[in-house]
Amino acid sequence: MGPYAREELLACVIARLLRGSRHAAIGAASPIPAAGAFLYKQGDPAFRVSLQQRRAANPFSEGSRELFDLAGQGRIDTFFLGGAQIDGSAAINLVRADGRRFPGSFGSAFMYPMVKNTILFREEHSKRVLVPKVEFVSARGDPAALLTGKALFSWQKDKRRFRLESVHEAGDIRSETGFDYDSPGEIALTPAPSAGDLALLRGPVAKAIAADYPDFAKRVWGIN
């Protein structure tokens, strides 16, 4: 990795995945998707970012159901979901795995199939997380992409299989991935953040998300 944090690289990838999006909503505990969305917004001010759990100036005035009502009408085109487990059929599990209990499905069962571009995002890239088959299907759908801390996959809707697009560092990803996927002959490296993107992330983007993700802003950018 270069002179940037892994979180910054991931935010840059997310900003690229958002190209063409008009309105992204971001759920609980998602500082990297939030950073990516605010980075993308720097170049497209008309792009709307709705942080579901924003503490001040929350975008919803009809309570937390408004997010789902907007999605049900197609007024949100991009959403982010993670999972304790994600499998090769793009199903996600936020409930229980390996005897451990996780928080629960949140709105995923609805948002994943209803929102056009769902970006699956999980920092941990391991066989524990990326499994052949999830133990519990919180939600299933056709994702726009799967981004982990080590790689970016696209989703092949016709084959219902992931395809490796790039890795963030040279290395063997297959041995760390529990599901099978297609892979090009030569695997590209994920482009590093540009100096311009890093300046935006460390300036206006950090400022935009620090109030809602104080621990993250402190850890990555030293903002108190």
Place this chain on the structure above:
Amino acid sequence: MRFSTVEELAASIEDGMLVAMPPDYSMPAMEIVRCLIRKKIKRLRLLGVPILGMCADLLIGAGCVDEIESSAVSLGEAGLAPRFSEAAEKNLVKIKDATCPAIHSALQAAEKGVPYMPVAGIAGSDLMKERKEWKAQGDLVLVPAIRPDVALFHARWADEAGNVWVGRRRELATAAHAARTSLVTFEEKKPGDMLEDELLAPGVISSVYIGGVAPAPRGAWPLGVPGLYGVDDLHLSRYAKAAKTREGFQAYLDEWVLTPGKSYSPA
């Protein structure tokens, strides 16, 4: 309307009741939660509107809960809810896993007085295998109405007419409309009737739905009241760490819950 005390409101919540409570970002009535633990309430059934956080973790850890229906239980940026996780892993509470729009819709059915509401999208989830009462009909799922015994939450203001003001936190209004009654703590008293004020009225829940109100300054602490005080993130992360073990949780209870009044002091 006569204002009650926090203790009186807590006393009117009985063992075994179905209590609807909001997420950490939507003003849970934490002072009443602490009071319920002190009075050793039992067999509560909690409903997350649509998720739950610290209030549920405290009540579960203190042994007050038999059953929980929620779309998630989490401490947000502070991490997993440790007492909930352990209770789930050891099968100490019955968990009815849900998903946010199903709970919103179930409460909306109750507030309209109809038996169920259709919800799109969720038919492909394994939640359907566990929630036998959710009926698939084509691409839709019919979710039965949920009528909580009590909706319990905190509000910025209460007025002399018994109305409460929650601003944009309208899931509290949905819960209040759906529940048999609502018990509400508040930060500050407003003179008169807020429904006579055009600017305040849209954020009001009418006294029609309210069974009791009690003053509790900083009553949402360590969570926040938007525009008044923020979430005490430091306290939350200390709690998340302490509650990882039974002993740590008990020490937290001893210090912050079982000592009345301590919780009002700023961290």
